Amino acid sequence: MSSLHGAPTRGLVVDEPWIxxxxxxAKTWEMRSRPTSLRGRIALIRKRSGLVVGTAxxxxxxxxxxxxxxAATADRHGIDPGWQPDALAAGWVIPWVLRDARALAAPVPYRHPLGAVGWVVLDQSATEAIAGRVPLPLAAVGTARDRHADASASATSVAEIVRPAGPPARPLPAIGAGxxxxxxxxxxxxxNGHVYLRAVRYLLPDDVIGGxxxxxxxxxxxxxxxxxxxxxxxDVAGDKMILRQRGPVREFFRAAGAREGEDVVVQRTGPYSLRIALLRVAR
Structure with a gap:
């Protein structure tokens, strides 16, 4: 599925929070209702965004x-225990195994063919743009940022890489380059007063995750x-990957006016400290 300099020619549409x-x-199995025989590097398209945001x-x-x-492989597919019965009932039971997922330095727009649902054949301009934006593994991005901390103001943060598409976001209060x-x-x-943290598991030390x-x-x-x-x-309740204290989360939601479908930034500010803030886009 790759042609121009290894850039993918097909894209897979994936919804949040999975993409x-x-x-x-945090997720290496993409659960689908049908098997696939396709192999190779594919583009990752954030659903309803019109953008390719990465490859795998x-x-x-x-x-x-x-x-x-x-239940035994939740660390691979990322479906919380409370959602697993729904996934089974809907038939999302076939693991498509991914590796070497990489976020593009900047999202690439593409033309979405009429009627395309899961797979999209990318137009040539999108394939060429992906080839010109060499993606890096997120671990490499983090290592480079740590190595060049003095220049971090100009570095691309993980939040910028995985932020859902939309208008430019307002600066977050006191959210820096961590x-x-x-x-x-x-x-x-x-x-219910919680935030699912499985997507940001890499920010959490192992010894803060309990039962x-x-x-x-x-x-x-x-x-x-x-x-x-x-x-x-x-600490973190490991079965659902949420903060054990829910009251303060509800207080945050009320104070921020949080709504379903909005996004929060979770930032590691120290070995055992996080900041959580609402990511609001300009209207």
Whole structure:
């Protein structure tokens, strides 16, 4: 599926939060309802954006998962336990195995053919543009940023790479050049007072992730600053990958006027500290 200098000629349309999880390295299995025989480097298209935001190698297609297999492989497909029954019922049980996911330095617009749903054959101009924007693995981007910290003001942050398409965002209060990622809010997040952190798992130390209840709390705690909102210390409930304290998250949602479909930036400000702020685009 590659032609011009290895640039992909086909793109896969992927919705949030899954595409950000793929680009962050938190998800290596893209779950689909049908098998595929295609292999090679593909473009990653953020659904309803009109933009190619990254590429990945499609290396395999596995047998359908049952409930037990889906539960045992959540670290690969990224579907939270609470969503897995819905995924099984909808038939999203076939893993398409991806590797070497890379975010483009800048998104590439493409022409979406009428009727295309999952796969898109890219027009030549899009393929040429992708070839001209050599993508880097996110780990390499982070390493380069750390190595050149003095020049970080001009570096491209992870949040800028994986931010959903839209008008230029207003600057976030006190959000600087630290390693960060973007999480899209669901209706369930707003109603239940939590943010799914699986897409930004790479920001979290292993020892702040505990079990499903307070009796199985993690040995270490995170300091989390909400802007606007309180600063708290808490661990992460590992079954759902959410902050264990939900009250402060609700307070943040109310203060920020957060709505379903909006995005939050999660930034690591220290080894055991995060900042969380709403990513609002100019209207």
């Amino acid at each position: 950000s999880m793929i680009l962050s390295g 190698e499609l290396v395999d297609c596995l047998a359908p998962l049952d409930a037990d297999a889906m 390693e960060s990622g973007v999480v899209r809010l669901t209706g369930g997040n707003i109603r 499903p209840n307070a009796e199985a709390a993690a040995p270490s705690l995170l300091t989390v600053t909400f802007e606007p909102g309180p600063t708290i210390t808490t």
